[in-house]
Amino acid sequence: MKKEDIIITYGSDATSMTRALLQSIDIEGLLPDKHASIALKPNLVVAVTADSGATTHPEIVVSIIEFLQEKGYHSISIVESAWVGDSTKDGFRVNGYNQISKKYNVPLVDVKGDSYEKKTVDGITMEVSQTILNTDFLISLPVLKGHCQTAMTCALKNMKGCLSDRSKRLFHSLGLHRPIAALNVVRAADLIIVDSLNGDLDFEEGGNPVETNRMFACRDSVLCDSFGASLLGFELRDVPYIEMAEHLGAGTTDLEKANVIQLNEPSDEPVVRPTGRANYLGRYTEPDSACSACYGNLIHALKRLEEVDRLKNVKRNICIGQGYKGVKDPSKAGVGICTKGLGKSLPGCPPKAIDMIKFIKELNAD
Template sequence: MEKNDIILTYGSDPVAMTRALLEAIDIESLIPDKNTSIALKPNLVVAVTADSGATTHPAIVKEILSHLREKGYSRIKIVESAWVGDSTKEGFRVNGYEAISKTFEVPLVDVKDDEYRKLTSNGITMEISKTILDTDFLINLPVLKGHCQTAMTCALKNMKGCLSDRSKRMFHTLGLHKPIAALNAIRCADLVIVDSLNGDLDFEEGGNPVETDRMFATRDSVLCDSFGAQLLGFELEDIPYIQLAEKMGVGSTDLTRARFIQLNEPANNNEARPSGEVAYLAKHTLPKNACSACYGNLIHALKRLDEVDRLGNLETQICIGQGYKGEADPNKIGVGVCTKGLGKSLTGCPPKAIDMIQFIKDL
């Protein structure tokens, strides 16, 4: 498998599709030493199952582990961290990773409990999982889906789960895009296998899955996300971290030089696109460096209110994010502990969506 290859397969059976990709990849050509340490990095941003459109299908993980074991690799770990405010261990539990760990004798590493190393890239110092940094070969297993702050998330942003929670918060303070690129300049995946079976095309935390029935693999995380952006109908300029990562030497955005290897034909050619719902709901917010968990809960709360025609009663925008720390304005309304100095504020880090719904109803 060459660096510029993008291998695609279509269908609805993650086991058969993963097997087809692995056979085409020829993992032994990429990892000739059977003593190589390998880490699988799925997306378990929240503790929900894959049918929600938010998390990596565990069947993909199982098939990769089965394949690696068959080929004689034994030094394998599964490494992940949920977003700030959620439990990685609960994500492992609800998706059956404890049984996967036992069956394949593969340890589960919760990055929240890991040791970290402080490294600096492009002027940004961050705490990165020691397990990830010590891994010889990293297989990134992102879900191609929408994101309420960065429009899209796939390979490059999925690496954010390799950070301490403190660094995740800092990334939001810095606006996400440059830090995501800088992280990948320190450590990016050696192989990316993308779960694009039914990702939520609007929300990172899922809830609105869209069946796109495809998976694809590549060795270049920048090329991967450039292709993912194209699939979702975005221009590269819509997702700044992709081009920033290219400038930092992580990979290439040039899809004209990619070699597309299609293993089978899609059942239909309908192109799924984000609905634009997030942009509509976001008009009711005033975010300043908001963390994903907090902002995601607010968007979710606004969505629920919109479904029962209650947003028309909202006469002011809701402030949210670390940028409001220390601000005291009696005329503003906010959610999250960072907005506690405002006239009305719902505290919590992050507040629950259900509490946000009631808070907004009471305004």
């Protein structure tokens, strides 16, 4: 797997999707030393289960451990720290990590109880987990989701769980963006496998999950977050730490040079209708057998339009889904390749949220 590769797979079975990504990566080419230490860094920011849209699906962790052990890697640990005020141990317990640890003989490392080493980058001194600094190969397992302070969180921000609570507080006092960029110069993940199955619409702690049924893998955390931002409907300027990290040499934001490898087509299973805030946004849509990857991107696009007070300008609902295949209707507009017979249609399977935003803006400017 090359630095510019972004490998994406669609579906609803996290176990098989994870294995498909791993098989396409050539892990032995990236890590030829079978005795190397490997740390898995999930997102367990709060003690809630993955269906909330906040935390990494444990099936992903299990699938990676099984795959690595089959390949002869046995120095594996799971390393994480919940946000300030919450218990990592509760997060481990709620998500079944204690049983995973026992079954596969993989230790759990709570960064809150780890030793730290001070590192300084860009004038910011932070306390970073010794376990993370000393590990040979770090696999980050972030959830792609919204965030109330930084707009989104994915690979770059997931590294914040490698800090002491004191440094986490410092990061917040400095506005998060510059410190997050600096942290990824100190230590960035060697491989990122993104849980983008049902990340929350707005908040790091979950509560408004949006089903998108996809996962993707990257080696460049900056490129990973640039791609993730486009899926959620954000411009790079909306998430300042991404370009800051690029300027510090942590990676590239150049998606035009990225090699996007799609392992399969989005699942044809109809999307599970969202609840709460996402359900409210759904009133601007006309779904008919819509795939979750496509519909989820549309929900994120509508949310971005709402944030800039442009949702009120939407004059007609957006059609989406396989039910529009073969439908010829010049009066309707839709997103996704299934709606190509409508009067106006945005191609893609699925289109990114950022492209949907541009399409809807142009549609309502007519």
